[in-house]
Amino acid sequence: xxQVKQSPQSLIVQKGGISIINCAYENTAFxxxxxxxxxxxxxxxLLIAIRPDVSEKKEGRFTxxxxxxxxxxxLHIMDSQPGDxxxxxxxxSRDYGQNFVFGPGTRLSVLP
Amino acid sequence: ETGxxxxxxxxxxxxxxxxxxxxxxxLGHNAMYWxxxxxxxxxxxxxxxxxxEQTENNSVPSRFSPECPNxxxxxxxxxxxxxxxxxxxxxxxSQGYRMNTEAFFGQGTRLTVV
Numbered sequence: 001x002x003q004v005k006q007s008p009q010s011l012i013v014q015k016g017g018i019s020i021i022n023c024a025y026e027n028t029a030f031x032x033x034x035x036x037x038x039x040x041x042x043x044x045x046l047l048i049a050i051r052p053d054v055s056e057k058k059e060g061r062f063t064x065x066x067x068x069x070x071x072x073x074x075l076h077i078m079d080s081q082p083g084d085x086x087x088x089x090x091x092x093s094r095d096y097g098q099n100f101v102f103g104p105g106t107r108l109s110v111l112p
Numbered sequence: 113e114t115g116x117x118x119x120x121x122x123x124x125x126x127x128x129x130x131x132x133x134x135x136x137x138x139l140g141h142n143a144m145y146w147x148x149x150x151x152x153x154x155x156x157x158x159x160x161x162x163x164x165e166q167t168e169n170n171s172v173p174s175r176f177s178p179e180c181p182n183x184x185x186x187x188x189x190x191x192x193x194x195x196x197x198x199x200x201x202x203x204x205x206s207q208g209y210r211m212n213t214e215a216f217f218g219q220g221t222r223l224t225v226v
Contacts, residue, residue: 004154034214043202043217044155045114089155100215102155 004092006103013110019077021106023090026071030092034100035064035075038087047088048075080110115139118203118218125193126226133188133221135203142207144186145215146178149200161186193225 005024013019023033034049050057050064050073057064063076077084090103116137125131137144146158160168161180175197177189186203200220 036217041219043114043116043118043204043219045217046214049214100155100157104152104154 004090004101004103006090006106008106009104010107011109013080013108015080015082015110015112017080017110019075019080019084019108019110021075021088021090021108022072023074023092023103024070024072025092025101027092027094027101028071029094030101032093033064033066033073034091034093035062036089036091036102038089038105044089077108080108082110082112084108085110114216114218116203116205116216116218118201118221120221121219122222122224124224124226125190127193127195129193130189130191132190133201133203133223135186135188135218137184137186137203137205137216139205139216141205141216142183143205144180144183145204145206146186146188147202147204147217149202149220151199155202159188190223193223195225198223198225 035047036044037047038044048059048062050066052068061078066073087105087107089105091100093100119134143162145160148156157170158172159178164180175192179187202220203218204215206215
């Protein structure tokens, strides 16, 4: 119930392409779904987050799509750039909870 | 810089050593966390402190001992570690009890147990 599944484990995309990372959860009590980006040697940093009252959130080239009934959410990176090469973690938490549950991560490589 | 600073950045220790990891945040947050990040594994929550009180211990072995003297500082005391404890240890902080706000991570301490 606490697990967040994430796929794919790794992803290679050409520059200018679309990167798509998918996550799924079981616990319907989760109500906050952030995505974190982690570069080598750095800690994860918040990229974008969504709450289940909306189905999509867009910030620049990054979009979260959320499907509450399917308990799935995904990150789309449009016009992917080599600088986007990093590990991406989806996560879920619930209001008044104190624990983010993280997915296992997706290593994205954007080829120049 | 995220406002969360961890020291040291790298640490090599023997199995009989005692060492401490330090985390400091200047964000005015009330909640602080220790996470363990191992290769090919999800981020694992270890401990949570809220207003200096430990509110969660995620079944962490007693060879890891946290300390939170105030809302700005968090320590992780290490003793008699095992090689499988080698990992990146991340500290994070957030505003308070409502966890569904952004968590800010430090850059981590890369720990190697030999």
